[in-house]
Amino acid sequence: MFKGVGNEDSDQFWFVVKVVWEAQGVTDENIKKATLVSTLQDRAMTWYIKHSNDYPNAGIMDIQATLNQEFSRPKSETHSLIIFKEIAMLPGETPWELD
Secondary structure (H helix, E strand, O other): OEOOOOOOOHHHHHHHHHHHHHHHOOOOHHHHHHHHHOOEOHHHHHHHHHHHHHOOOOOHHHHHHHHHHHHOOOHHHHOOOOOOOOOOOOOOOOHHHOO
């Protein structure tokens, strides 16, 4: 289930949905949409209803892209990136000249 609230990860949600489709051998777009709808709740379901009314012929790839755009968390919340910079003193420099 995906509600589109809290710390839910839309990328992880899509990964699970696609694994289920592949395991079940689902290839038909309409069946994919029907099974997708059964996994949405709360804010995500409200979003899907509006999206499907605005774009009735949207395919799964479009739905995935727009759902991810709507519900993906900023990378700062999901990933931490630390960049280390090597600082080396050149011969003859003092620690105060490293800037």
